[in-house]
Structure formats: structure tokens, C-alpha cells
Amino acid sequence: MIVNRLFKMKKYFYISGILTLFVLMSFIYLDFFSSMTKVDYIDGSKTLKFTTKMNTNHISDAIKINPNTAGFEAEVKKYVNNNFDVYVNGSPKTLTFTGSQVSGETVWVYYETGGISDISTLRIKNTILLSAYPKQINLVNIAYKGKLKTMNFQRGKEVNEVSF
Template sequence: MSFTYVDFFSSMTKVDYIDGSKTLKFTTKMNTNHISDAIKINPNTAGFEAEVKKYVNNNFDVYVNGVPKTITFTGSQVSGETVWVYFETGGVSDISTLRIKTPYF
């Protein structure tokens, strides 16, 4: 028998709909090491959030009812082994289907 080491990457995204503003707010939980390796920057440096923003804008897509929506990065927070990433999209009045495309690291 032989075994090989394989990295396992995962993320989790929570979506909240704000009826008053017709906005979808996304909270994505990612592993700190995985995202810092992907964007090639230490999470403890001042430029980390700017690089996370670029990464989200270039690699995340949201489709509502099959139509692509523009997302707005609203922030990130490093908490030990987890990075919380926040973004949103507005102008959403009726949702039949929702698809979120996130990258594989």
C-alpha cells in the first residue's frame, strides 16, 4: 500500500438577504494559510486586506437568477487560522436561483 499527501482546501459562505436595501451580504470563512499562500502575502502585514480584496474581486462571482452580479468587497478579518471575508451585491429584488463561484486554492 502506498499513501500520498493531498492538501484539502475548503471554505464556507453564509448569505444574508437584507430586504430593506435589496442587498445580499456574504461572509466567507477561509483558512488563513491557504489564502495567504494563494495571494503570496503574510496575513500579519498591512497590505494583506488589499490583496484579499484583489483576490475576491478577481476570483469570486455571484449569479442571481443566472445573471452575473457585481460584488463589492467590504472587508476582511484575520482571526488565528481563519480569515473572514465580507462582500455584498445590491439591486436584488427576487431570487429564484443563487450561484456563488469561489476559487480552488
């Protein structure tokens, strides 16, 4: 009887140990795929200014270029231009890139579009890193005349629109 009870306890601890190991292993490699874009309306210049923050390794893998090479900045700008579209009141807007920088694990890209006197609707198509990373989530925070709106993008939801 004691031997039987010891065997059951040993079996219980063995199964508990394996389950604990599986749970711990699931947290060992947890990579989070996201980008964040901040959009600010500058009333004086009638401009929307965009700042996009991405993970350096993720964008580097997507565009297949080392972030320490001279051509990295140009390729990142081209990539963002091909994967981010803006429509103000139904009209497409051209994005002008104003700079970028690599700061360790983060790449910052700066761009803008001008000639915007009033926004009733803002539609954005954001496919940044969605083809490279299936679980990628892109957030866009928009500040317009004291109002703050947030959009999120993922596979299957690449286009979003807000009204002001």
C-alpha cells in the first residue's frame, strides 16, 4: 500500500514537472512584432507629421539589408513608402520623407504630408511588416485639433478609417 502510494506521488510529481517545463518553455522565446506610428497635425503649416517606430532586427530581416550598411536608410524609407498610404477626406496624399535614424533596437522614420486645412476622415493603409510577420500589429495614434484617435492594423485588417 505504501509502495503504491509512493508510486502515485512519484507519477504525480513527474507529470507536474513536465507540465511546468512546457509552460516555462513557452515563455522562453516570446517575440513581439509591432510598429507604432504617431501622427500630429500641425495647424500653422497645415501638415500631418508622421513618426514611425519599428524594431531594427524585424525591418532589417524584412528588407534583407544589414542596418549598419549605408543603404539601410534608403531601403527603410522605400519600404515604408510602399507599405503606408494616407487618404484625407477620401483623397490620396503623397508622403515626403524627412529623415530616419537607427537607435540600437529601434528604427525611427519621419515623414509628412502637407496642404491639409481640415480633416473630416482619415483613412490609412498600413501593411508594415505584415507580410514578414503573421502576428505583426501596427498601431497608429492620431492627434488632430485636441482629439486623439487610435487605429490598429494586422493581417486581414490592413485599412482603417477614423472621422473627426
